[in-house]
Amino acid sequence: MRSHLLHLLLYSTLVSVFFALLARRTGRERWRLGLLLWGGMVLGTLALAWLMFPFPG
Amino acid sequence: MDGEPAAVAPDIHAPALPEAVSPGRTAAAIVLAWLLPGAGHVLLGRVGRGIAFAALIFGSFGLGLAHDGRLALHDRRQPFLTALQVVANVGVGPADLLARLSVYHEPAYVLPADFADPRYDHRLSILRRRTESGLSIYGTAYLWTAGLMNLLLLFDVWDIGTGRKT
Numbered sequence: 087m088r089s090h091l092l093h094l095l096l097y098s099t100l101v102s103v104f105f106a107l108l109a110r111r112t113g114r115e116r117w118r119l120g121l122l123l124w125g126g127m128v129l130g131t132l133a134l135a136w137l138m139f140p141f142p143g
Numbered sequence: 144m145d146g147e148p149a150a151v152a153p154d155i156h157a158p159a160l161p162e163a164v165s166p167g168r169t170a171a172a173i174v175l176a177w178l179l180p181g182a183g184h185v186l187l188g189r190v191g192r193g194i195a196f197a198a199l200i201f202g203s204f205g206l207g208l209a210h211d212g213r214l215a216l217h218d219r220r221q222p223f224l225t226a227l228q229v230v231a232n233v234g235v236g237p238a239d240l241l242a243r244l245s246v247y248h249e250p251a252y253v254l255p256a257d258f259a260d261p262r263y264d265h266r267l268s269i270l271r272r273r274t275e276s277g278l279s280i281y282g283t284a285y286l287w288t289a290g291l292m293n294l295l296l297l298f299d300v301w302d303i304g305t306g307r308k309t
Contacts, residue, residue: 087210093281096206097288104199104292107192108299111309 098127162306169304176300177236180293183300196296203289204235204242211273212282214243216254216266225254234290246273 087093106120164172164187176183181197184190215228229252232239243251247269255263273279302308 088278097281097284100199100203100285101288101292104196107195107199108295 094128094131098124098131101127164304164306166304169301172300172304173297176297177234177293180236180238180289180296183296184303187300187303189303196292200235200289200293200296201238203285203292204238207282207284207286207289208242210278210282210285211276212284212286213270213274213279214239214246214251214286216270217252218254219256228287230294231287231290234292234294235286236293239290 087096102120102124105123106116110116110119163169168186172183172186174183175186179197180200181193181195184193184196213228215225215232217229218225233252240250243249247266249262251262251266254266257263274283276282299308
């Protein structure tokens with residue numbers, strides 16, 4: 087798999103599901119934490135990518 | 144009757160405290176958790192969680208190998224960082240050893256300090272060839288994440304075994 091975006095989504099899913107299962111007990115709490123973590127990682131990464139855009143590669 | 148303390152009714156609304164298991168069983172669960180990710184939880188009766196964690200960790204490990212992830216070698220020129228990398232790899236258990244046997248054709252964990260050692264060129268060339276791939280950085284992230292997640296699970300098993308968590 088060569089897509090950077092797919093790797094971002096896949097890795098974020100892996101880590102979010104792991105921590106949601108580890109740190110929360112009920113289904114509702116797990117979904118909440120998992121989505122929060124997933125959104126933070128994906129959106130945070132995209133935001134950082136855009137912030138770095140002006141800099142030479 | 145006089146002199147006897149009044150009986151206290153149990154609070155039926157209080158959450159049930161998790162039960163601790165014997166220290167020996169907890170220790171066995173921690174060792175098993177390292178040997179086979181998820182198995183420690185299964186030994187302590189958390190079968191669903193154990194299977195889920197096993198799927199996540201082996202999934203990440205498999206993705207790491209498939210994307211030419213770095214099986215780190217300890218290098219005396221960068222001892223601290225490379226030691227951390229090796230710990231991150233080894234966290235996943237004996238699966239890391241099997242991967243090293245497959246990739247390096249030997250149980251390689253250290254880059255020899257002597258440049259004249261034939262193992263130095265052998266291991267370094269394999270490591271470099273593997274990390275030439277543009278996907279290697281993702282593979283490395285998946286591999287180290289698998290190891291570090293499993294190390295976290297050892298603590299989770301410890302908490303469950305000592306009754307701090309359900």
